Amino acid sequence: MSDGDGRREGRQRARTDFRFDDARLCFAFAGTLADRGREARVERLTRPGDLSRWSVESGCTAVAPTCTEAELDGARRLREAVQRTGVALAEGAAPAAEDVAVVNDAAAAPTSVPVLAEDAASVRWDGDGVAAVLSMVARDLIELCGSEQRTRVRVCGNPDCGTPFVDTSRAGARRWCSMKTCGALVKKRAYRAKMQAPEGGE
Numbered sequence: 001m002s003d004g005d006g007r008r009e010g011r012q013r014a015r016t017d018f019r020f021d022d023a024r025l026c027f028a029f030a031g032t033l034a035d036r037g038r039e040a041r042v043e044r045l046t047r048p049g050d051l052s053r054w055s056v057e058s059g060c061t062a063v064a065p066t067c068t069e070a071e072l073d074g075a076r077r078l079r080e081a082v083q084r085t086g087v088a089l090a091e092g093a094a095p096a097a098e099d100v101a102v103v104n105d106a107a108a109a110p111t112s113v114p115v116l117a118e119d120a121a122s123v124r125w126d127g128d129g130v131a132a133v134l135s136m137v138a139r140d141l142i143e144l145c146g147s148e149q150r151t152r153v154r155v156c157g158n159p160d161c162g163t164p165f166v167d168t169s170r171a172g173a174r175r176w177c178s179m180k181t182c183g184a185l186v187k188k189r190a191y192r193a194k195m196q197a198p199e200g201g202e
Helices: 025-030 048-057 069-091 097-107 130-145 148-152 179-196
Strands: 113-116 123-126 153-155 164-166
Touching: 025 069, 025 130, 025 164, 048 069, 048 130, 069 097, 069 130, 069 153, 069 164, 097 130, 130 148, 148 153
Parallel strands: none
Antiparallel strands: 113 123, 153 164
């Protein structure tokens, strides 16, 4: 079982665990390739079962869909189209036509459907395969592009990260994809550097 941050209960979160901290669905999916600013990136979708697990942990479906290698390859293509489109939005540029086509193609598939619990206190999503989950990801990006929040897309200020996010802060000054991860890490690095610096700034 995992918590809302994709961390297994009873242990520290591993680098290969999925991240959903403060993330919009489409950019949480983009984050399945981590450390984009480093030479050695962290691939969190290494096998079909990883995509099945992400589908459940993201809340897109209640039942892990079966995934093939071909579907995993397609999911990675969509992920990179989402990533590049997010960066383009952050830069105020037009996304590449090829990326828009990939997103539109994924969004054309039927999505998972919401199912209301008998007590009307909760909702789960039931889908029919990986295509439905990827459609939800693509449609989330399309909804973002068609909203005023498109001007609030930023790229994480951690140079090792590079994941886009939506700045929902009132001041519009958010710098990190998540304060729990990148924000805390960068501040920790700055603190250590300050403690190691010679007195007098020499």
